[in-house]
Amino acid sequence: MKTIRHCFSCDLKDDPKLIEEYKNYHAKGNARPEITQxxxxxxxxxxxxxxxxxxxxxIMDVDETFDPQKKAEMDAANPHVQEWEALMWKYQQGLPWAKEGEKWIALEKVFQL
Known part of the structure; x- marks a missing residue:
């Protein structure tokens, strides 16, 4: 199976307590199964x-079935994902150049060995 790699960036609020909470939500075994599914x-x-x-x-590796528009539609229709995204806004903030409400910004590949 061929995969395609996408890379994104986002900032957390610069608060050590919030950063630790965010890391705990994402620690091994803590991920919500509805979200990973x-x-x-x-x-x-x-x-x-x-x-x-x-x-x-x-870093996100996707297969040939991945479609960002379809993913956005699936997320919008999934109450678990909507709840998760609302919770994560407590910790995340857009990059300084992000548009209003935009979190994860696609990175431009500038080098590959």
């Missing part, structure tokens, strides 16, 4: 989030 159902085969300071980087 919605990720898999969208054709996402692997997702990793890395953190430095309060800036996060997400």
């Amino acid at each position: 919605s990720i898999k159902d969208a054709g996402i085969v692997d997702m990793q989030i890395y953190l430095t300071g309060n800036r996060m980087f997400m």
Whole structure:
């Protein structure tokens, strides 16, 4: 199976207590099964989030069934995802150049070995 990689960035609020809470929500074994299932159902085969300071980087590998528009529609229709996204806004904030309400911004690949 061929996968395509997408990379995104988002900031957390620069508050050590909130950052630790966010990390705890995402710690191994703490992920909500409804959320991880919605990720898999969208054709996402692997997702990793890395953190430095309060800036996060997400690496997302998707299969040929992934469609960002379809994922957005699925998320909008899923009350579990909507609840999760509302909760995560307690911790996340848009990048300084993000549009209003925009969280995860696609990264531009500038190098590959």
